[in-house]
Amino acid sequence: MSTQTPSSASAASARETTEGTVYTVTGGDWDEIAQTAATSDDERIIVNMGPQHPSTHGVLRLILEIDGETVTEARCGIGYLHTGIEKNLEFRTWTQGTTFVTRMDYLTPFFNETAYCLAVEKLLGIEDQVPDRASIIRVLMMELNRLSSHLVCIATGGMELGATTIMIYGFRDRELILDIYELITGLRMNHAYIRPGGLAQDLPPGAVDQIREFVKKMKKNLPEYDKLATGNPIFKARMQDVGYLDLAGCMALGATGPILRSAGLPHDLRKSQPYCGYETYDFEVPTADTCDSYGRFLIRVEEMRQSLRIVEQCLDRLQPGPVMVADKKIAWPAQLALGPDGLGNSLDHIKNIMGTSMEALIHHFKLVTEGFRVPPGQAYVAVESPKGELGVHVASDGGTRPYRVHFRDPSFTNLQAMAAMCEGGQVADVIVAVASIDPVMGGVDR
Amino acid sequence: MSDANGNGVNPEKDLGASNLPGQRGEGGEEIRVQRGMFGADNGGDTTGYGGLVRSVRLPGPATRPYGGWFDEVADELEGALEEQGLVPDNAVEKTVVDRGEITFHIEREHLVRVAQTLRDDPALRFELCTGVSGVHYPHDKGRELHAVYHLRSITHNRLIRLEVSAPDADPHVPSLVSVYPTNDWHERETYDFFGLIFDGHPALTRIMMPDDWQGFPQRKDYPLGGIPVEYKGAQIPAPDQRRSYS
Numbered sequence: 001m002s003t004q005t006p007s008s009a010s011a012a013s014a015r016e017t018t019e020g021t022v023y024t025v026t027g028g029d030w031d032e033i034a035q036t037a038a039t040s041d042d043e044r045i046i047v048n049m050g051p052q053h054p055s056t057h058g059v060l061r062l063i064l065e066i067d068g069e070t071v072t073e074a075r076c077g078i079g080y081l082h083t084g085i086e087k088n089l090e091f092r093t094w095t096q097g098t099t100f101v102t103r104m105d106y107l108t109p110f111f112n113e114t115a116y117c118l119a120v121e122k123l124l125g126i127e128d129q130v131p132d133r134a135s136i137i138r139v140l141m142m143e144l145n146r147l148s149s150h151l152v153c154i155a156t157g158g159m160e161l162g163a164t165t166i167m168i169y170g171f172r173d174r175e176l177i178l179d180i181y182e183l184i185t186g187l188r189m190n191h192a193y194i195r196p197g198g199l200a201q202d203l204p205p206g207a208v209d210q211i212r213e214f215v216k217k218m219k220k221n222l223p224e225y226d227k228l229a230t231g232n233p234i235f236k237a238r239m240q241d242v243g244y245l246d247l248a249g250c251m252a253l254g255a256t257g258p259i260l261r262s263a264g265l266p267h268d269l270r271k272s273q274p275y276c277g278y279e280t281y282d283f284e285v286p287t288a289d290t291c292d293s294y295g296r297f298l299i300r301v302e303e304m305r306q307s308l309r310i311v312e313q314c315l316d317r318l319q320p321g322p323v324m325v326a327d328k329k330i331a332w333p334a335q336l337a338l339g340p341d342g343l344g345n346s347l348d349h350i351k352n353i354m355g356t357s358m359e360a361l362i363h364h365f366k367l368v369t370e371g372f373r374v375p376p377g378q379a380y381v382a383v384e385s386p387k388g389e390l391g392v393h394v395a396s397d398g399g400t401r402p403y404r405v406h407f408r409d410p411s412f413t414n415l416q417a418m419a420a421m422c423e424g425g426q427v428a429d430v431i432v433a434v435a436s437i438d439p440v441m442g443g444v445d446r
Numbered sequence: 447m448s449d450a451n452g453n454g455v456n457p458e459k460d461l462g463a464s465n466l467p468g469q470r471g472e473g474g475e476e477i478r479v480q481r482g483m484f485g486a487d488n489g490g491d492t493t494g495y496g497g498l499v500r501s502v503r504l505p506g507p508a509t510r511p512y513g514g515w516f517d518e519v520a521d522e523l524e525g526a527l528e529e530q531g532l533v534p535d536n537a538v539e540k541t542v543v544d545r546g547e548i549t550f551h552i553e554r555e556h557l558v559r560v561a562q563t564l565r566d567d568p569a570l571r572f573e574l575c576t577g578v579s580g581v582h583y584p585h586d587k588g589r590e591l592h593a594v595y596h597l598r599s600i601t602h603n604r605l606i607r608l609e610v611s612a613p614d615a616d617p618h619v620p621s622l623v624s625v626y627p628t629n630d631w632h633e634r635e636t637y638d639f640f641g642l643i644f645d646g647h648p649a650l651t652r653i654m655m656p657d658d659w660q661g662f663p664q665r666k667d668y669p670l671g672g673i674p675v676e677y678k679g680a681q682i683p684a685p686d687q688r689r690s691y692s
Contacts, residue, residue: 079655084670088685090670123545254574254577272600376504378594382605391596393596404580406579408576412631413631
């Protein structure tokens, strides 16, 4: 059944079996390697941190070469959460795409959805037709999302330092935001709320009041982070000069977001390449010049304050109006409404298509099953997500499904900087540095 | 096929007809000819759309002036390449302006030189590369695999796109890691998904898929996979088996 191929003692021998080729790892050099390792006087060891470790933000594997307490080399192993979302998108309609992209970086769903929808709208050439109200609500949701993402970053980052209070605070405040999401979209995560052409539905009654209530509460809560952490000597001792990456390093490694701004460059796509009408909002881009984890923490806290400012401006601007483009060939035919059996097509719409207008029924059926066509070409749209530049490259071949969608996720790119931040530092500082990158594996692996 | 169907349009000849889905008119470059509409190829399609012929055309090369700052970037790039003794037409295969974005299609052997120029020339200064995205056009013979780079200039607040193509038979593109180290993981990802080999990459290994994975999942001939599911008594086919309205 099997044949043994002759081979030297040091190479793996192979034999063919009915199951395929089987390699037998033998070789005499292992004794030699073990002996060298035993006799060498340094304490150089290689440690696998993760993929299942509470401090690695999901399934991230850190491979550290350690000499005593010093990290001499650091590498990342990723891909444990790869779900093939980009491939899946090629087999769904353009509208169904939002359901997938919202799950990429699951802490910034509204940024994924907005970036994807802006790219589809650019391909369709309907950027100018998106109603103002839809754009304002998009900005509103994105800024709330920036708050919730930064809160998780600060909370888990604090927890990894052993500061459980800050973790409780962060998740307490995030819960308030998730309640708002739930009220508006029906879900705490994975919303698929922003759709090509506008939004899935308008704000429900009471949403504006609840957001105002939240802003009031958050303004009271935000200073608590300063009191708890900003001036805290232990916190500062752990964060300052840790995870150092200067501007040249950021540019070379493509790091964006708080990491780039902690190196002193006030680069923010909301200011430099505004989208969704960001040029009309009044806010600051905070920077630091420390290039370290502490600077990134300060930037995140300040960005949360600025986000609250933008949220307030959004609420003041909201005027009644449509939240979907007028083009009936693109706009989803029904607004969602809450019925006795949950969220679904509004009863008025059902009555219309089932009882009154056969044309409307055909139209609804065509748009829902077939979808709309997008003229061939490609587009790149980038938004400033809480983690940096979230870019979407979309190519269409004129069909009802995306030909190719690629997400340039900031977590993925920023995580490359881990080695530059950690090598030469202490093992304990690796955790601080990784936390200051704020990687979310859903976005890294997609 | 008769000369004209009920619409007075012969899809075989009248590729510019505006009442056919997804058309962009005569212009552009044909990458594929699409037949039918419902993805059905073994009979059973009684809709009459089975005879539909659609040519898939991507936006074609633009002519000067490109408009806005596009001309400035193109001029500076051409000038800088000439200074280095390169004929710009040899390096830049064509320039496409579409939807407010400019794309330089670069010959792959000149990619590193062009990228280096774009990064270093003070008038260009595209200091941030946002990585590489692969696209697979299996019917575009000789240029099946595309690598698409987006370069951002923070100094001048601009964004351009570089596109390089390689045939399936020789899937090699020079690596840009020496110019933009950020492309390290991005190129590994594109290799992992498309099988594009980036020559000169320090360690081109799989990054998302397991090391011993066979095949390149994002290629168009790689199946999505999936199993049919039963819902309320009916079999719902797997996503890649469903009717697709291509």
